[in-house]
Structure formats: C-alpha cells, structure tokens
Amino acid sequence: MKRKSIVSLLLGTTAATLCLLVLPASGAVEDVNFDVSTKAPGYSVKGRRGAHKTKTGLEIPLELKHSHHHEGIDLYGKTIKDLVVDVDFETADRIHVKISDKDQKQVPVPDSPLGIERPRLRKSAKKRNYEFKYTEDPFGFQVIRKSDKAVIFDTTDYPLVFEDQYLEITTAVPDDANIYGFGETTIPHFRRDNVKNVTTIFARDAACPFYENIYGHHPFYMEIRDGKAHGSLLLSAHGMDVLTVEGRITWKVIGGVLEFYIFVPDDDKPNSVVQSYTDLIGKPMMVSRWMLGWHHCRWGYEDIDQVQGVIDGYKEHNIPLEVAWVDIDYMDTFQDFTFDPVNFPQERMIQLGHDLHANRQRYVIMVNAGKHYKSGYEGYEYGHDLDIFMKNPDGEEYVGQVWPGYTVYPDWFNPDVSKYWNKLIADWVELTGIDGTWVDMDEPAAFCLGSCGTGKKDQAPPSLEPWTLPQETQDQMYAEEEIAIKNLSNYVQDSRDLLYPNYAINNGHGNLSVKTGSMIAYHHGDIPHYDLHSLYGHAECKLTRDALIEHNKTTRPFILTRSSFVGSGRYAGHWTGDNASKWEYLKSSITEIFNMQMFGISYSGSDVCGFNDNTTETLCTRWQELGAFYPFARNHNAKQPIAQEPFLWETAAEATRTALAIRYALLPYYYTLFEESNRLGTGVWRPLIFEWPHVDAFLDNDDQILVGSDILLSPVVYENKTSVEAEFPPGIWYDWYTLETVDDQGATGKERAITLDAPLTHIPVHIRGGAILPLKTPTMLVEETFDSPYILLVALDDSGEAQGRLYIDDGHSLEPSETSDITFTFKNGVLKAEGDFGYSKPEKLDTIKIVGDIDATTASITDCSTPADNLELVKEDNAIVLQNAGIDLTASFTVRFE
Known part of the structure; x- marks a missing residue:
C-alpha cells in the first residue's frame, strides 16, 4: 500500500497551515491476519479541493477507492462510499477526529445528557500538545505528541472499512505496549497482554465471567510509553470487538460512526490523562459523607426480621454499619414500588427507615428496570397511558421477562418518560424515606428472547427463572421465541439485519438479543434498540438523578447502577456486579475498580466476600480487609450461598473492625479525595504506575493500591498466604500501625521489593513520607x-x-x-x-x-x-x-x- 501523496497540518503555529511533506517510508503493509478486511479498497481524499479548514480544525471529504478488483465489495454490510472526516482541535490536550457517512444515516451517540454532551466550539485551540497529519491516498491519519514527536495514534498502514454494520480501523502501537482500559469486563490484570487479546464491549447481564463482556460499555484506553501517557476514546454505543495484539489495536464495530477523542496532556502523566478524559465526559459525582461508610445487603432475606437481625448483629459485634440495604425480597411479586404484605409489610419497611435515621444510619432499596405487564399496577398503567414504553416494530409494546414475569421497559429516550419517572420516584421516596436508589437489571436484562410476553398481559410465564427448567424445555422455549422475533422482524423498515448482523461480535450470549432488550425493539424517534442498547442504563441513571433532585433539590442524590456507559460517573456509582466468592475475584476486584476509576466512576466497588457461591472464613476475612477500603464498600451476597455477615466469624469480625477503624479515621482524607475527583476527575483508587509512570516495575503491579497518592494498601489476595511481596516507590514509607519506616534492605534502583508480614486479620497499610x-x-x-x-x-x-x-x-x-x-x-x-x-x-x-x-x-x-x-x-x-x-x-x- 504505497502513499501517492501526504498532507500534514502543522499545529505549532497560531494559524493552521497546509504543507506538503513526506513521511518516512514504512514499507508495505505486513500480514496482520485481518480476516478479509485487507481486501477492502479503503478511501482517498475526494476532489481537487480536498481538505479545507474550518473554524475548529479541518473537514476532509473521502470517497471509496475504485478499481476493477474492489468494485462493490461488502465485507459484512453495505459499503458506504462517501465519508466526511471532521477534525476539531478542541483544547490544548484534546483532539477530536470523527469519520462519518456524508448522508448522516448512521446513528452516533446522542448529543445529549442521555448520551454525551459534546463541547460547543467557536474556534480551535491555539496552543496544542499534538500535531495532526494525514495521508491522501489511501486516507489514514496520525496524532503526534509534540513534546517528543512520538506518534501516539497511527492508522496510516491499516485498512479503513466503513459499512452500515461493520466499521474497522486500526492504530499502530509498540510491540508489547502498556495498554490499560477497555471494558467492562472481568480480568485478573490491569495491564492488557497480547494473549487474551479480544475485548468485547456491549452491555450484558452476566455473572462476571472472565474475559467476557458484562454490564458496562467503555471504549476508552490509556497507553504508557517510556513513562509518558496518552489516552483515546472511541465514542460509540454500538457493540464492538477490540483487538489488542502485538503492534496494533483494532476496533471492529457493528454500526454508528468512528468518533475518536485523543488525549495528550502537557505533563504526560496518567492522572492527567484521566483528568483530560473527564473534562470531556463529565466529572464524577460528589458523594455525601454518609456514602463513605460501610454498607451491607443480601438477596434472599426471608423477611424484615432477618434484615433487622443483621443490623443488630453489627451493633452487638461493634462493627460499623452505616447503610442497610434491602434487595428485591421486599417487593410484592417482585414489582417495583410495592411491598410483600406478609414478609416485608409496608408499615414495617417504613418504620425500619425511621429507626435507621434515628440512629444516624441510612437506608437504600432496589428498583429494577422492567415493569410488570399487569393490569392495575401503577408502574405499568401510568406508563401505558403516557405511551412511554419501548415498542416492537409493529407498534405494540415490547414485552420481555424479568423477575415479576412479563415486563415492559421504559423508553428513557422518550421526552415524556421524565413525567412518568419523576412521579414514581418522588412518590416512592416520600413514602419510604429511603436515602438513595439502587438501579439494577438496567442493561436492560431479560430472561427470554424477544417480545415473549406479547398478548400475555396478566399471565404468568412458565417460570420466573427459566434457566432452572429442563434443558429440553429451555430449547423449545428458545425455538418458539426465535420464530416470534423473526416474524416481528418483517415489520422492520431498515435495510440492516438488526437481529443477526453478518459480523458477530464475541458477545458472551451469542445472539445480541439474548437476555436483554430485543435489537428490533424501538425507542422514541424510531431508533432501534440495536443503536442505543448500551446507553439504556446510562440514560436511566441520568433520569433517576433528575427525579431525585426534583424531589429534593438541596441534597446530593445517591444512585448505584449495574450498567454504565461513558460519563455515567456524573450520575451514579457502580458496583462490579455478580462476582463469585473465589480468590480470583478478590484479586480481580482491584483491576475492575482501577478501570472504573479511570473511566470516571470514582464511587465504585465490588461485592465484598463475593456474591455467588459459598465464601470461606479465610476468603471473607481477607476480602473484608480489602473491601473496607473500596471507594464504595459493601458486603453483598446471593440467596443460595451461605450467609457471610462479617460477624459470623471472629477472624472476619476482628479484621473488619481493624480495617474499618482505619477507613473511618481516614474519612476526611477520603472526602477530600472525592472532592478532588469531582473537581478534577482523578481517581480515588490509583495503581502505582499512575503516580510513578517512569518506574517499569509498576507497569503490571495490580496487587497493591494507592488511595489517593498518600496511602498504600498491600492486601493478601492469594489463598494460604500470610505475607505480601510488596513494591515500594521511592522515598520514605511509614507503617500505619507502628509509624516505623519501611525497612529498605534489598532496595534496588528506584523501587524496593519487600516482604511484609500479613497474618490473617492484618492488611498492611503505609503512609507516604511527605x-x-x-x-x-x-x-x-x-x-x-x-x-x-x-x-x-x-x-x-x-x-x-x-x-x-x-x-x-x-x-x-x-x-x-x-x-x-x-x-x-x-x-x-x-x-x-x-x-x-x-x-x-x-x-x-x-x-x-x-x-x-x-x-x-x-x-x-x-x-x-x-x-x-x-x-x-x-x-x-x-x-x-x-x-x-x-x-x-x-x-x-x-x-x-x-
């Protein structure tokens, strides 16, 4: 692939100037095993005029390259021939490069609080930390860091594919690059490697399987190269596979446009990249002080007496409990905004809130996304009257299945939905006195394929938990649902195959519509769920926050969400979902929280002691020690496993008392960090490499945690270990418990590796000198x-x-x-x-x-x-x-x- 000419925009001067330059030759494109994508003809700059300057940067028209060998090629969808590249020099440290279809038929992320509010620019930034260059034939582009001339984003030697349901673009990176980010997925290591190298990004209800897509959608990454950091966001809500292999990163996306933001801070520091990123997507929400206390919840409490017993147990064992939570158990037949009249009667649930508040404690209960498809139920009837539920392509309400049975789903993109949600939330908070809302199942989750409840209002499905039925029954139900969803697809007025796109991302459930909203359900404006799927939980968080503020305009709202998108940290906190009581999940919680901090969701944590499976005394003790320092700290487990309240084992109780005493002593420090996070965007939890990016030993250190820059945690996260091989950054470090300095025997160069004693009830904590x-x-x-x-x-x-x-x-x-x-x-x-x-x-x-x-x-x-x-x-x-x-x-x- 030879370049016929090259155009470079020199960005170091006040006025942008076009000049002809020649880049160093890089030879032919190597065999990168891109399946059939290397057969794509690519694009070239269109017309004699070519690129032209705009008030904010450049506009570059592209046209599909023509040759007899490539005529009419469609790899996985319909090739779009005419494209436009908009380049905006937005700030000194942020450049925006958007490649879109000229006719604007592709669906981008909405320019609104339900998607992302893009900056309103009048002119380009004068001083910039980057240069932008592009090749004309074939088209490709580079972003170059001016301080050291490093090419930090480079598509020039790789194919550009732009089809209605398949987009592919690649950037070159160094071999064995230090890549962090891309999610949400459960992985054991913070630094990405070249082995488990496919990250699928598509919101999905799944119990945290390793290396698979789960609840959130965050196509953002950071690279640290020679101690200098930069980052990039592909702003897209469409499902995608991201390949991080030796020498390149490749995005394979099933719709939308290619809209990149690239972040180049002037000091090249990782924390500054996060700050620049959150300048764009929004700063993390500011917490209230009470949110920093210890939380407890369980799915499966049989009645309110068990909830009260847990609250009493914390008090009897002198363990702090700030917030008592109640899972879906309190609901009448799992319907939102109702009470089980026998086991969780309304008057006692209300009294529980009064009692907690009298003791200066707090109260949170759950709300799910789907609403019962039932006559006389306000959650359905009011929404039906307002006509705010998602629709099938035939115009009828889309009816899936969740815990109550057959359910409808609020369309958060309908302008009338706020009236519906404001009323339900305000009435609920007024009745219960709760201090916050837990938004769950908001991917959205569904237990069947397609609109399985159509025409079945007031009927019960074969099972509320269909996965427990005999496999033969499950197979039959799935086959029937697949026929029904295919029949509905006949009503779709869209040339795309929304159910079975030719390029199948590596979605853990396979079929995109399995266990979630049907891809051919429709939102307001006749936009298919296919195009907005991963935004569903994000939009619900925004509208829930608005509803809580509408009810109480003076107090910071509390929202915890399972599903998230770019910028969700503005509205809500997040927990990492249905993990398991296994040592590998204790370890991976560090990576997952690091990622969420980098994604701008600083109020985040994992279910302490694990959600699924049975914990053990040793595991729960170690998890309580670490979880006591999570930004959001909550013990939470499922109904099938054994109970895991920390006071059930003396070792866990002792470790919890010790660790929470440190956390509570540090509350002013935590609160100050959250204000800094809200103002600057930096994380509360940080990996060592973010503070010391030039120390190579820290590049893959994800066993230790910095709280801010001054507290170092070195937890035991491996079974049967009673010591920690800890790495210490340069300078003096003091032991929290004794205030003695760390023994620097064995120090080598800039870092020190020291063995720390860590008996079962002890977590090593150190203070940075200075x-x-x-x-x-x-x-x-x-x-x-x-x-x-x-x-x-x-x-x-x-x-x-x-x-x-x-x-x-x-x-x-x-x-x-x-x-x-x-x-x-x-x-x-x-x-x-x-x-x-x-x-x-x-x-x-x-x-x-x-x-x-x-x-x-x-x-x-x-x-x-x-x-x-x-x-x-x-x-x-x-x-x-x-x-x-x-x-x-x-x-x-x-x-x-x-």
Whole structure:
C-alpha cells in the first residue's frame, strides 16, 4: 500500500497551515491476519479541493477507492462510499477526529445528557500538545505528541472499512505496549497482554465471567510509553470487538460512526490523562459523607426480621454499619414500588427507615428496570397511558421477562418518560424515606428472547427463572421465541439485519438479543434498540438523578447502577456486579475498580466476600480487609450461598473492625479525595504506575493500591498466604500501625521489593513520607466520626517536609453555600495552614502528630483565632504529638516546633 501523496497540518503555529511533506517510508503493509478486511479498497481524499479548514480544525471529504478488483465489495454490510472526516482541535490536550457517512444515516451517540454532551466550539485551540497529519491516498491519519514527536495514534498502514454494520480501523502501537482500559469486563490484570487479546464491549447481564463482556460499555484506553501517557476514546454505543495484539489495536464495530477523542496532556502523566478524559465526559459525582461508610445487603432475606437481625448483629459485634440495604425480597411479586404484605409489610419497611435515621444510619432499596405487564399496577398503567414504553416494530409494546414475569421497559429516550419517572420516584421516596436508589437489571436484562410476553398481559410465564427448567424445555422455549422475533422482524423498515448482523461480535450470549432488550425493539424517534442498547442504563441513571433532585433539590442524590456507559460517573456509582466468592475475584476486584476509576466512576466497588457461591472464613476475612477500603464498600451476597455477615466469624469480625477503624479515621482524607475527583476527575483508587509512570516495575503491579497518592494498601489476595511481596516507590514509607519506616534492605534502583508480614486479620497499610493526612477519631457512625476534632498526621519526607489538603463542607448539600479548602505545609519545623476558610461552623484541630526525623520539645501557635505559646509535646508511637491544640479551622494559622 504505497502513499501517492501526504498532507500534514502543522499545529505549532497560531494559524493552521497546509504543507506538503513526506513521511518516512514504512514499507508495505505486513500480514496482520485481518480476516478479509485487507481486501477492502479503503478511501482517498475526494476532489481537487480536498481538505479545507474550518473554524475548529479541518473537514476532509473521502470517497471509496475504485478499481476493477474492489468494485462493490461488502465485507459484512453495505459499503458506504462517501465519508466526511471532521477534525476539531478542541483544547490544548484534546483532539477530536470523527469519520462519518456524508448522508448522516448512521446513528452516533446522542448529543445529549442521555448520551454525551459534546463541547460547543467557536474556534480551535491555539496552543496544542499534538500535531495532526494525514495521508491522501489511501486516507489514514496520525496524532503526534509534540513534546517528543512520538506518534501516539497511527492508522496510516491499516485498512479503513466503513459499512452500515461493520466499521474497522486500526492504530499502530509498540510491540508489547502498556495498554490499560477497555471494558467492562472481568480480568485478573490491569495491564492488557497480547494473549487474551479480544475485548468485547456491549452491555450484558452476566455473572462476571472472565474475559467476557458484562454490564458496562467503555471504549476508552490509556497507553504508557517510556513513562509518558496518552489516552483515546472511541465514542460509540454500538457493540464492538477490540483487538489488542502485538503492534496494533483494532476496533471492529457493528454500526454508528468512528468518533475518536485523543488525549495528550502537557505533563504526560496518567492522572492527567484521566483528568483530560473527564473534562470531556463529565466529572464524577460528589458523594455525601454518609456514602463513605460501610454498607451491607443480601438477596434472599426471608423477611424484615432477618434484615433487622443483621443490623443488630453489627451493633452487638461493634462493627460499623452505616447503610442497610434491602434487595428485591421486599417487593410484592417482585414489582417495583410495592411491598410483600406478609414478609416485608409496608408499615414495617417504613418504620425500619425511621429507626435507621434515628440512629444516624441510612437506608437504600432496589428498583429494577422492567415493569410488570399487569393490569392495575401503577408502574405499568401510568406508563401505558403516557405511551412511554419501548415498542416492537409493529407498534405494540415490547414485552420481555424479568423477575415479576412479563415486563415492559421504559423508553428513557422518550421526552415524556421524565413525567412518568419523576412521579414514581418522588412518590416512592416520600413514602419510604429511603436515602438513595439502587438501579439494577438496567442493561436492560431479560430472561427470554424477544417480545415473549406479547398478548400475555396478566399471565404468568412458565417460570420466573427459566434457566432452572429442563434443558429440553429451555430449547423449545428458545425455538418458539426465535420464530416470534423473526416474524416481528418483517415489520422492520431498515435495510440492516438488526437481529443477526453478518459480523458477530464475541458477545458472551451469542445472539445480541439474548437476555436483554430485543435489537428490533424501538425507542422514541424510531431508533432501534440495536443503536442505543448500551446507553439504556446510562440514560436511566441520568433520569433517576433528575427525579431525585426534583424531589429534593438541596441534597446530593445517591444512585448505584449495574450498567454504565461513558460519563455515567456524573450520575451514579457502580458496583462490579455478580462476582463469585473465589480468590480470583478478590484479586480481580482491584483491576475492575482501577478501570472504573479511570473511566470516571470514582464511587465504585465490588461485592465484598463475593456474591455467588459459598465464601470461606479465610476468603471473607481477607476480602473484608480489602473491601473496607473500596471507594464504595459493601458486603453483598446471593440467596443460595451461605450467609457471610462479617460477624459470623471472629477472624472476619476482628479484621473488619481493624480495617474499618482505619477507613473511618481516614474519612476526611477520603472526602477530600472525592472532592478532588469531582473537581478534577482523578481517581480515588490509583495503581502505582499512575503516580510513578517512569518506574517499569509498576507497569503490571495490580496487587497493591494507592488511595489517593498518600496511602498504600498491600492486601493478601492469594489463598494460604500470610505475607505480601510488596513494591515500594521511592522515598520514605511509614507503617500505619507502628509509624516505623519501611525497612529498605534489598532496595534496588528506584523501587524496593519487600516482604511484609500479613497474618490473617492484618492488611498492611503505609503512609507516604511527605504527606499530611487529615484524620478523625473513628466511631461506629460516619457523622459521629466527623463530629470529633480533626487530627493532622504529618509524615515527613527525606527533607523533613510534608504537605496535604483538607476540604470541608456540610457533607450533603448539592450546592454547598460554605466550603473550606485548606492547604497544609510543613517545612523547617513550621506547620502552616492557608487557603479558603469559608465554612463557618467551628471545626476544631486538636491533635498534630509528626512522624519522621524531628526533635522538638515545644510548640507555639500563632496567626489563628486561638493563639497559644510553649505548648508541650509528648512522644508516642515513633512520633511527637501536640495535643489539645484547640485550633479553630476558620482562618490561617502557623505552628512552630522547636
């Protein structure tokens, strides 16, 4: 594939200038085993005029290359001959390259809060960290990082295929590249390898099988090359396979357009890539303080007495419990917004909320996506009257099956659906007093193929759990459903095969419509579910958030979702779904949470101790230790396995008390990190490589976790282990429990590998030298913990210095009127607090603990509302401690240690 000419847009000047250049020759395209895609003719820049400048960048018309050998080729769909490439130089660190069909018949991600709100640009960014180049014949493009001239995105030696149901594009990467991201899928390792190299992205209800697509849809990745990071998003809601093989990344997409955003921060740091990415998709939601406490739930509690018994069990064993959850068990025949009159009677469910609130605890219960197809049920009748449910191609309501039986599905893209949802949510919250909503089964999930409930209103399906029926019965039901869905396809006014596209992505369920909404169900505007499928849960989260705010305009809403899309972190938190009580799932939870943090969903976690299967005492103990530090921390399991409340084993209870005492002490630090995440977009949990990208030893370290930049967790995640082979970054690290420095024996170069003792009830936790941590005295409840005075833990680095930050607001307001943002620095024996002190409620700093190389006996406080001189210091736990300082955190102050 020889280039006839090359056009380069030089981006270093204020005015974009077109020049003819020659790229270094790279030879013929190598055999990349692309099936038949290398037979595609490709595209060339169209016409004499060719590319032309726009206010925001470039517009490049493309036409299908013609030759007698390639005439009329259609690989998997209908080839689209005329394309347009729009290149927008949006910001200094973000370039947008969209390849779309000229006639705009392909369906992109909606430009709305239900999809993504694209930036409104008036002109291109003047200063840019990247250059853009493209070849004319065949068309390909490169994005080049200006700081080191590295080509970070390069399609020029690979085929471009653009058909109505098959799009393929490839970028070159180094052999054995350091790739992170692409999801949602359960994988054991954060860094992608070249072996398990096909990632399918398509929202799917599945119990977390390894290397398969599950609940979310996130076509974003980051690459770290020679210590420098960049990222890329293919903004598409269509199903796709992503191949990460040696030397390339290839996307194979079954619809839509090729819309790329490429992120090139000026400091080349991984955290800055995440910040740039969330500049586009939206920053993670700000949590309320109570959300950071410990949560507990189980599917399968027989009655409300069992729920109360669990709440009492936590209290009796002195284990914090902030939020009690109730799964679908509370519903009357599994119908949303109803109560089982015998086992979970309405008056007792309401009283449970009152009792929890009286004890300063919180209350969350579940809502599912599908609504029972039943006469007299408000969830159906009200929606039917408003005509807001998804439709079959014949115009009738699409009827699948979930827990209540036959179910209809709200069409979140219908402009009238907000009226429906606002009323149901507001009435429900008003009745129950719940503190948040758990949105489940929102891929959407379905237990049958197609509209299996058509014409069966008020009827019960053969089984609420069809997978438990004899295999012969299941096969017969599936065959009948397949005939019905094919018959409905006769009504489809679409030239595409929406049920069985010729290119079959590696979807875990095979048929795209299995266990989810039918691909030929329709949304408002006659858009097939095929084109919007992976947006369903995302859109529900947005409208649920709107409904909760409509009901209570002053308080941050709580939403937890199973299905997610690009930008869902703006609206909701996420848990990683129906994992299993196995050691490999304990280990993979680290990777999954790392991915969610990178995807902009900072409030995320996994079911602690596992959801499916029976846990063991040892596994649950180790999981409680780690799960106590998840950004979203909840023990949750299914109805079939044994109970796994942490107080059922003394080892688990002891480990939980110890780990949660650390978490609750760190609550001001966590809360400050979440404010930073909400403002900047960075993750609360971070892999070591994100903080030290030049340390090659950290490239594949996914056994350890940084909470922010200052707390290092080294959990045991392998069976029968009582020690951890931990890697320590440069500098001093202090043991949380003893405040002793880590033994640096065996240090090699920039990193240190050290064996840490970790008996069953112990999780190693370390503090970075150079950090100042705001702490509290931990209690059983979040608000009681925050009621205690602040403690500053000053951990000195090699130079005897440290710094930190504290964010304060009222802990719950959607738009807090008063906030404080305080920066602490310690240098030459002087601690200074400066910043914005807008929070007027008196917040006391009583204790300052300094760890490190310091020898002081007295302290004096000046420049504050409560000045004091010659305060006595005491020595304890390898630290010097100033007690009873009595400092009001309402103004700047200085503390001198002599």
